[in-house]
Amino acid sequence: MDILSIDNLKFSYGKPGVLGGISFGLEAGKLYGLFGPNGAGKTTLFRLCLGILKPHSGNVFYKGTDVTRLNAPALARIFSWLPQDHKPPFPFTVRELVLMGMAGSFGYGPKVEHELKALAAMERLGISGLAERPYTKLSGGQRQLALIARAMAQDTPLLFFDEPGAALDYKNQVQLWQILKELSREGKTILACAHDPNQLLWYCDEAIILKEGKLEAKGPVNKALSQEMLDKLYGKSFRLGHAGACPVVCPASGPVSL
Amino acid sequence: MTFRTAPEKPVNVNYLNKKLKRLVLFAALGILLVLAALFASMLGTYKTGPKEIIRLFGSKLPFYSGPEVPRLHDVIIWKLRIPRILLSMAAGSIFALSGTAYQACFRNPLAEPYILGVSAGAAFGAALGIVYPALFVSVRLSAFAFALLAVLLSWSLASTRGSTPGAALVIAGVVVSSVFSALVSSLKYIAPDAQLREITFWMMGGFYYAGWQDAALLFPLALLLGIVFSFFAWKMNILSMGDEEARSLGVDPRFYRPFFIGAATFASAFTVSSSGIIPWVGLMAPHAARMLFGSDNSQLVPGSALLGAAFMLLCDTLARSLTGSEIPIGIVTSILGAPFLIYLLRSRGRAAYQ
Numbered sequence: 344m345d346i347l348s349i350d351n352l353k354f355s356y357g358k359p360g361v362l363g364g365i366s367f368g369l370e371a372g373k374l375y376g377l378f379g380p381n382g383a384g385k386t387t388l389f390r391l392c393l394g395i396l397k398p399h400s401g402n403v404f405y406k407g408t409d410v411t412r413l414n415a416p417a418l419a420r421i422f423s424w425l426p427q428d429h430k431p432p433f434p435f436t437v438r439e440l441v442l443m444g445m446a447g448s449f450g451y452g453p454k455v456e457h458e459l460k461a462l463a464a465m466e467r468l469g470i471s472g473l474a475e476r477p478y479t480k481l482s483g484g485q486r487q488l489a490l491i492a493r494a495m496a497q498d499t500p501l502l503f504f505d506e507p508g509a510a511l512d513y514k515n516q517v518q519l520w521q522i523l524k525e526l527s528r529e530g531k532t533i534l535a536c537a538h539d540p541n542q543l544l545w546y547c548d549e550a551i552i553l554k555e556g557k558l559e560a561k562g563p564v565n566k567a568l569s570q571e572m573l574d575k576l577y578g579k580s581f582r583l584g585h586a587g588a589c590p591v592v593c594p595a596s597g598p599v600s601l
Numbered sequence: 602m603t604f605r606t607a608p609e610k611p612v613n614v615n616y617l618n619k620k621l622k623r624l625v626l627f628a629a630l631g632i633l634l635v636l637a638a639l640f641a642s643m644l645g646t647y648k649t650g651p652k653e654i655i656r657l658f659g660s661k662l663p664f665y666s667g668p669e670v671p672r673l674h675d676v677i678i679w680k681l682r683i684p685r686i687l688l689s690m691a692a693g694s695i696f697a698l699s700g701t702a703y704q705a706c707f708r709n710p711l712a713e714p715y716i717l718g719v720s721a722g723a724a725f726g727a728a729l730g731i732v733y734p735a736l737f738v739s740v741r742l743s744a745f746a747f748a749l750l751a752v753l754l755s756w757s758l759a760s761t762r763g764s765t766p767g768a769a770l771v772i773a774g775v776v777v778s779s780v781f782s783a784l785v786s787s788l789k790y791i792a793p794d795a796q797l798r799e800i801t802f803w804m805m806g807g808f809y810y811a812g813w814q815d816a817a818l819l820f821p822l823a824l825l826l827g828i829v830f831s832f833f834a835w836k837m838n839i840l841s842m843g844d845e846e847a848r849s850l851g852v853d854p855r856f857y858r859p860f861f862i863g864a865a866t867f868a869s870a871f872t873v874s875s876s877g878i879i880p881w882v883g884l885m886a887p888h889a890a891r892m893l894f895g896s897d898n899s900q901l902v903p904g905s906a907l908l909g910a911a912f913m914l915l916c917d918t919l920a921r922s923l924t925g926s927e928i929p930i931g932i933v934t935s936i937l938g939a940p941f942l943i944y945l946l947r948s949r950g951r952a953a954y955q
Contacts, residue, residue, distance in 0.1 A: 395845050419851025426849075432708040432841050433896040439838065446835040447851025452899055453835075477896075497850070 352401035374527040376547035423497035434477035444497035483510035685811035689917035690910035691823035697886030697909025699865035714883035717774040721781035722751025748870035805929035806877030834899035
């Protein structure tokens with residue numbers, strides 16, 4: 344049974360529809376890559392699932408419960424979210440930021456168990472050394488890791504990551520996907536949006552491909568992210584090839600084009 | 602990056618130590634504040650020493666059997682100074698607490714208790730009460746009513762289809778404030794000289810008429826506000842991350858923002874109606890506290906309340922004892938507050954604000 348099922352979801356910000364009737368389901372314990380050109384409706388989809396926006400029609404069900412009926416604390420026990428852009432207003436320390444992931448479940452202040460959980464999340468991402476640093480003074484990549492630690496501390500069955508690798512250097516991006524993969528093997532269901540098709544091909548179990556608010560494909564990455572799909576999304580500008588055992592998407596014109 | 606490393610070393614001992622240190626620091630600050638308040642009760646145009654103060658407090662205990670306390674001491678210290686000291690500390694901490702809550706709610710380090718029109722509304726209410734004493738029962742009541750009215754106006758101007766964005770609210774506050782300020786100016790224009798003077802004095806703020814009645818209302822209000830805000834400090838932390846993130850972390854801004862703003866506004870309107878407009882404390886105390894105690898509101902809320910109380914106590918004591926006649930406290934808070942904040946900004950601001 345699907346842990347999350349999205350049923351004919353429609354939404355628009357006024358003008359032409361941003362999401363025009365999308366349906367798919369997510370199975371527990373899988374890593375899904377959400378893929379599509381800018382403006383395809385990826386972030387809107389996240390916002391609808393999180394209850395930040397109300398769908399015009401259609402539903403999002405978590406284990407059979409309509410999520411629009413849930414209040415914020417209940418939603419925060421189901422979904423955690425790594426927002427795309429994040430402007431920090433006050434210089435909280437990294438430890439405080441990570442603890443905020445659990446503030447829905449502790450009352451007036453964190454107990455030792457929450458501190459330990461926050462610490463474990465920071466250790467796992469290798470940022471426990473930054474715990475007492477103000478996170479406004481971190482580099483973009485470190486800040487991203489702190490936010491991911493927060494999502495891990497929130498410890499929800501479903502995790503939404505909106506471009507998690509955007510601010511990371513290449514090695515850290517790859518390691519981040521490794522962590523996402525590990526988390527999914529531990530039973531988390533992860534929907535991560537990415538702009539690099541290679542990262543999808545290398546790490547995700549399934550791809551969900553959106554274009555102009557429509558679901559183009561959903562299925563195992565090597566099937567969904569085919570040459571035909573790349574052509575459909577980007578014209579004939581990319582070629583799907585192989586480097587050893589790894590599928591690689593590269594520019595169709597080759598490495599140099601002047 | 603290292604993965605799969607379980608937390609082997611007990612790092613949490615470190616943080617428990619830190620928590621204990623903070624607790625000791627707050628307790629020490631609290632005790633210092635009480636001592637400062639006792640010291641302040643000796644100061645004034647009429648000089649008294651520690652002996653008189655101790656004897657006076659003793660005489661208030663049940664089963665007191667010492668020599669009778671002179672009536673003059675009883676009036677000056679017990680009926681005038683002590684309530685005034687309590688009142689100034691309460692007002693200072695209420696402004697500081699409101700400022701802290703406003704800054705978190707608006708995600709804006711420039712937010713302060715007067716940003717939604719509390720001060721302009723209260724000034725207009727007070728001016729109306731002063732110019733038309735026949736129409737308004739008390740200056741104070743009308744100041745309070747108009748302070749609340751101004752904020753309600755700002756709120757309703759900023760609300761569209763059930764949501765109230767923070768930026769819109771700040772702009773609406775500016776608009777409402779300027780309208781009420783214009784109305785105050787027009788009242789000043791038509792007011793006779795004596796009343797014009799009274800309006801001007803009211804607007805500079807002060808605790809001249811402090812009595813036990815005000816202290817008994819405001820002191821519990823300050824304590825209550827401090828306790829409530831401390832209890833919900835983590836909700837405040839999360840609210841300062843912005844509405845969407847707050848929701849995804851389990852804090853509904855549609856409930857918590859009006860709750861914090863409502864409580865802060867009510868308390869500061871009530872305080873302004875009794876003390877007049879005292880500038881600076883509500884902006885300065887939260888910033889000073891953030892630089893000293895960090896951004897986490899569970900430290901920031903009590904820290905800024907204590908600092909606000911201490912600062913207001915200092916300013917009011919100077920205002921009433923520096924010269925033979927009173928100096929309006931607004932002048933003192935501005936003159937003392939500015940260099941203090943600049944000092945903190947230069948010495949510690951780099952860590953906190955970059």
